[in-house]
Amino acid sequence: MKRLLKILGIIIGIFILLTIIGYIAISSFLTPAYLRSVVERMASEAINYPVEIGGVSLKLGMKISIGIDRLSLKNPEGFSNRKMVDIKEIKLNLKLLPLFKRQIVVSSITIDDAEINIERNKENHYNIAVPRLQRYEGPNYSISVDWISITRSNLNYRDEITKIELDVKDFNQKITLNKNLISISGNQRLEYTESKMMPALSLKINNMLEYDTLTRNINLKELKIEYGNVYGVLSGVIEKSELLNIDANLTIPQLEKFVDFIPEKSRPERLSGSIRLDAKVLGTTKEPKLNGKCELVNIEFKLKELNQPVQKINGSFAFDLNSIKNIIIQGIVGTSKFDISGSVNNLKRPVLDLIIKVMVNLKDIETLSAQTSGMKLSGNAGINISIKGYAEKPSYFGEYTITDGVIDGIGLVKPISNLRVRGTFQRDGAKIAECSGHIGRSDFSLSGYVTNFQKPVLQINNVSNLIDLDELFPKTKEVKKTEQKGIPVTIEGNIKINRLTGMDMEFKNINTSFKYENGIIDLKNCTAETFDGKVQLDFYYNINSPEPYRIHSRMENINVQKILKRFLKFENLTGRLSGVNNFQGMGFQQHQVIANLTASGNVKLVNGSFNNFEFFNKLCEWLGFRDRKTILLKDLAVSFKIENGRTNIEDWSMDTEIGKFLVNGFIKLDGFINLNLTLTLNKRESDMLKNVHGDWLLYYDPQGRATVDIIATGKLLSPHFRLDTDKIKERLKGKIKDEYDKKKKELEKKLKDLFKK
16 A cells, blocks of 8 residues: 555656646746737737737646737727727637647637627728638647637627617627537627617527538527517528528517507507517528418507507417418407408508408497597497408408497587498498488488598488478587587588478478588588578588578578568568578577677568558658558668678668668667668658648659658667758759669669679
8 A cells, every 4th residue: 555655646746747847848938928929920810900919928727828918909990999809808728738849729719808899881881800710820829729708798889871879798609619510609688779760678699509611501509589578589400501491489478568669650658468479481591481470469559549449459360571361360449349351462562451340339439539539329330341452552342330329429409319321332432322310300311422531521412301400509509518529520412301490490392512521511502492482592500619600591582571570570571582691690599690690681572561560650650641551562672781780771772652762771680770761752642741741841853752861760660760951952952863773773783693693
């Protein structure tokens, strides 16, 4: 035993001695000056670029290595003043045996705390070109690397053209060279600086791949990219650096974290749910082929324009580089449901082939958007539609229905009930085969078509047996309990109504064209039978701002007593009336019409009479004509203006059994008057006037007819009369002549011209 220990001690001593001798030999060979010159030549010649070296030292231990405290490369001209490469510490691990032959053979390289800056300038030039990994030999040294280790390093990329900034931090990689096989594995963190297109993000990347320099095969064992709890994985083989066979998987368990990645104009207020994507990449690097499947799980989103979110979106679709196929997606909005199936081809210029089925509970529309808030709806709607053709201008085919519909809160006193609609989509519009329902007692039944689905325009033809206006329009502001906003569609077309009632009036056989847009009702060329005659009118009414409404009317041969009774409670005038009038009013009730009416027009009355009309009773008494309770009227032509209940009589010519009148001035609708009358009496009444008022100095024409100029004030039913002495003097001097016939012709011509228009 003692002999064995002695032999072992001798061996250990020899080993220590050889180590000391080897250390002395290597130290004497690898002096600091020599090491520095070798490292500078080795680095510069290996990458063919000037290299700045800091301190160089020999590190002896279990391994022998050359330590470099700092190595840097300046940026070329035309780039920033930052260094292209700045490495804090490098170790060149050396093989032992060649050192005894005074040769340096680098077996591996360890790089720690490196800063690498890659740039592209405005001239589209890059500052760095990475050299190929190769063996290199020079005098007294050679590079035969088995592995390279890079730790705690950063790589920065700046692009002056695209303005992209990327930072790869905590870059840790080990590159192993084994004959013809190069293995690379490690991890890093990719950080993207916020831009107009994308928010800031940080990705964790793990990689493990192999490259065979003989076969040129790339074996992508795993490339895993993580963003929070979102991760994507790539694995597979690229044969001969060309043929692709790669599997790709992407899992997004929380979509809400991706809201900031959606462009702001299209960004939803809320987004949630998950997506899983599995794909296979085949083909070649020049012509890749992609096949995959995407699954949507319980996705929910809410757009800014809509109050209701779209929920429970589930389904899947297949895809390749040029199309999305086998689409099967379903979801709900409130209690309404939708299903989407089909495909989208030619993604560069998408071609649609989709089928969409929607089952709508109309109540869900109540809170869908600001335009529909305040409405009250019920009933069911269904849409079954096929969409085909290019996405920018697709064609639509399908059918739609509404059953048991009720719509309230759109500016009508009574709700629309029993609504039934059915029709078809055709090309870029929709045909209405049936649309019927009731508004209180009123009924409608129409057909037509719809264009411009983004801002719907309905062209319709309607037939109604009865329309009751009192069930359509609010009588006063107080009736409206909620703000009325109108249906967000445009409706225009033609209407036929057998009987129309309301506002203490009745019309029959109405035919009109109309337009409804943004709550505004605009009727044009409406013809009807009313007040025992015919009327044509244009009507404008704004549900959002209902006052004033506007009416332009043309009346032909109507009963003047009935129309005056309706609006003025005035029954003392009979006859047949024709005229053209423009009205603006505040409310449809009688007292509102009297107090607020603004109007202008021209009317003519024929073959009538004033029956016990107090104004003419008082006038005849003042003139001295007894028992004239009824005054027959041949014709009456009036040009008038009414402003807020005050009537200005611009010209009024009247031919009666006692004489001819010319009148101007004003009559307020509450009865107050201020009128100037010129009365040319018949011969009989002129003689009677002489007997009663012989002291009056008046103008008499050659036929013996007196002309009396009168001022009437007070109230229409209790007037005060006096002679207009100034005007009488002018008339006696011949400065004023009888203008009745001239005025009458002017008024009749004006009326005829308006009727032509």
